[in-house]
Amino acid sequence: MGRLYDNHNHSQFSFDGKRTSVREAALQAKAKGLGGLCFTDHCDFFVPGVKAEKENLLREVFDVAPQQAEIRAAREDITGTGIFMGAEIGLYKDCHQQIRKFLSDNKFDQIIASVHYIDGIDPFYGGYYQGKDWKEAYGHYLETLYNEMVWLGDFDIMGHYDYVARYAPYPQTSILYKDFSDILDQMMKYLVSEGKALEINTKSYQDYKGRTPVLDRDILIRYRELGGEVISLGSDSHDPFRVGDKFDFYAGYLKSLGYKYGAHFEGRRLVQENL
Ligand SMILES: [Zn+2]
Numbered sequence: 001m002g003r004l005y006d007n008h009n010h011s012q013f014s015f016d017g018k019r020t021s022v023r024e025a026a027l028q029a030k031a032k033g034l035g036g037l038c039f040t041d042h043c044d045f046f047v048p049g050v051k052a053e054k055e056n057l058l059r060e061v062f063d064v065a066p067q068q069a070e071i072r073a074a075r076e077d078i079t080g081t082g083i084f085m086g087a088e089i090g091l092y093k094d095c096h097q098q099i100r101k102f103l104s105d106n107k108f109d110q111i112i113a114s115v116h117y118i119d120g121i122d123p124f125y126g127g128y129y130q131g132k133d134w135k136e137a138y139g140h141y142l143e144t145l146y147n148e149m150v151w152l153g154d155f156d157i158m159g160h161y162d163y164v165a166r167y168a169p170y171p172q173t174s175i176l177y178k179d180f181s182d183i184l185d186q187m188m189k190y191l192v193s194e195g196k197a198l199e200i201n202t203k204s205y206q207d208y209k210g211r212t213p214v215l216d217r218d219i220l221i222r223y224r225e226l227g228g229e230v231i232s233l234g235s236d237s238h239d240p241f242r243v244g245d246k247f248d249f250y251a252g253y254l255k256s257l258g259y260k261y262g263a264h265f266e267g268r269r270l271v272q273e274n275l
Pocket of ligand 1: 088114116159160
């Protein structure tokens with residue numbers, strides 16, 4: 001197995017990063033033999049009302065300067081694993097200006113484009129699914145992610161396209177290619193033509209309240225058919241022990257489907273290494 005990179009991690013600079021730190025996560029990456037890890041702290045300029053009240057937050061945007069200072073300091077004394085600077089941009093239609101400004105004001109190794117909140121709702125709190133069947137709920141999320149990421153353009157990795165299934169109440173636990181082939185094709189064609197990465201977010205495939213979404217192999221097969229080679233592995237860790245979680249399994253899975261390379265980004269440039 002080649003050296004793998006975990007491109008999606010949250011540190012103490014994320015609003016929900018109290019259980020971890022740059023240093024602890026980097027030490028875990030080193031202990032697990034990863035080539036490196038990237039800190040992609042949250043950057044959501046909009047927080048839905050219920051959550052904003054519960055957690056007393058109006059925005060979930062990390063402070064870039066202290067995060068990057070901490071990463072530089074960690075690089076000094078933790079060697080043997082790459083430690084990269086990133087951000088996870090939570091796309092939302094009313095925040096376009098703030099997102100553009102944030103990206104032009106700061107420099108990163110790598111940017112993830114995600115959708116966490118949709119139609120003014122946080123799916124984690126459930127309201128998004130009310131009055132929708134699974135097909136409508138998942139389809140609308142995928143279309144929103146597609147439209148938002150095409151608007152942004154300035155990113156490297158499409159984050160957890162199946163986030164909407166993580167907390168859903170339906171027996172239909174997973175996003176399958178056969179159910180959403182049109183929109184998934186559009187998304188994957190865009191990634192391929194722009195040289196961006198499809199993310200395998202291993203947090204999505206954890207058990208949550210008795211439901212365990214799976215990664216549909218047909219999506220990976222189709223991505224390859226479309227010329228897709230750039231796949232990013234991300235644990236979405238908020239705890240050090242989850243850094244690199246199940247990467248050996250997914251790297252083996254990718255290899256079995258004919259993929260040859262892992263991917264990470266340095267200074268916004270794609271670097272690929274053998275799986
Ligand atoms: Zn996320």
